């Protein structure tokens with residue numbers, strides 16, 4: 560990744576379902592593992608993350624990895640498998656749009672919380688002033704996760720909540 564964090568920078572670790580996960584930034588050498596991660600998600604998880612059904616993730620991953628204003632954080636198992644990803648993609652106005660997904664078998668075990676803390680740290684370090692994302696009103700897990708980190712619902716975009724984190728003032732829990 561060309562972005563503002565060094566490739567493979569370790570931001571923490573987290574044990575979930577008996578597996579010790581490394582929380583680190585991702586870069587171009589993670590391309591295949593990232594594509595495998597997204598393609599192994601269920602349709603439901605893909606839909607709640609992207610609000611669309613997507614089958615082939617090569618274009619998405621390539622655009623992410625080539626974007627110099629994007630920072631990607633992964634949760635990686637000891638065998639190299641990626642089990643969770645959080646991203647912040649910078650916009651023209653000093654903010655960044657974020658998205659997060661965790662493999663179903665690891666959901667509800669704190670991986671989203673670990674990735675949330677890491678992407679907020681990475682986004683702050685990149686100098687983004689605000690991080691925002693879109694969440695379906697029915698997505699209780701994502702909503703609770705965002706609230707834990709001090710997000711505010713700032714409006715609706717089509718049928719989605721727009722949530723924002725003020726990186727200048729917000730503190731992680």
Ligand SMILES: CC(C)(COP(=O)(O)OP(=O)(O)OC[C@H]1O[C@@H](n2cnc3c(N)ncnc32)[C@H](O)[C@@H]1OP(=O)(O)O)[C@@H](O)C(=O)NCCC(=O)NCCS
Nearest residue numbers: 607608658659660661666667668669670671672700701703
């Ligand atoms: C949203 C998501 C990333 C959360 O990751 P996770 O690893 O399951 O999250 P955690 O285990 O750290 O839990 C985070 C919070 O959500 C709550 N939560 C997790 N799963 C939940 C569920 N199925 N129902 C209700 N709350 C849930 C947890 O209780 C926790 O809140 P708490 O600490 O106040 O108890 C994950 O569910 C996911 O990948 N969902 C599909 C993609 C998506 O919705 N992305 C968000 C839109 S971009």
